[in-house]
Amino acid sequence: GIQVEQSPPDLILQEGANSTLRCNFSDSVNNLQWFHQNPWGQLINLFYIPSGTKQNGRLSATTVATERYSLLYISSSQTTDSGVYFCAVGGASNSGGSNYKLTFGKGTLLTVNP
């Protein structure tokens, strides 16, 4: 199956700093999503970005599908940005049936200090 690697595993920032989180995947994908897991465990959708670039406020993401990686940029970090960020990918289906599922990376634990 598809392998997903996220880096760095841990990141500590001062409030106001910028950061880049990376997601590498091992095969062609037709779905790539970035999530932020809140303290109660819910996965909050940040971006659905199988290819291209998107921006939402202080966050932006870029996926280069041909090179099998995606980047999540966080600018002007705030303490509320703290938490675990997950990248999840859905592989291209085999012919004749659906093998859809999301494969998650291990996440990046972001800590933003005041």
Next chain:
Amino acid sequence: KAGVTQTPRYLIKTRGQQVTLSCSPISGHRSVSWYQQTPGQGLQFLFEYFSETQRNKGNFPGRFSGRQFSNSRSEMNVSTLELGDSALYLCASSLWDRLEAFFGQGTRLTVV
């Protein structure tokens, strides 16, 4: 538009018991999938349902089962609970497969 709703939010069970978790997808969404999250294994895919049919199953023992009803609501069942089944169980729904998935708040199961 209401999000994905999972019930119950928290559950404590004893080894050997069975448990049923429920998931109501976003209105109009037909694909429902389940994931288990543990500190050791991370987020792992359990199964995916579409129009009441299980289309994909992860690498979990047969004690883990599920179903989807005609209104797209889904349940998962774990029989003969083991301590290692303690986890956060997350349900996701999407309009169609391979499209953006939205997750519920999860059910935190503790097996004692």
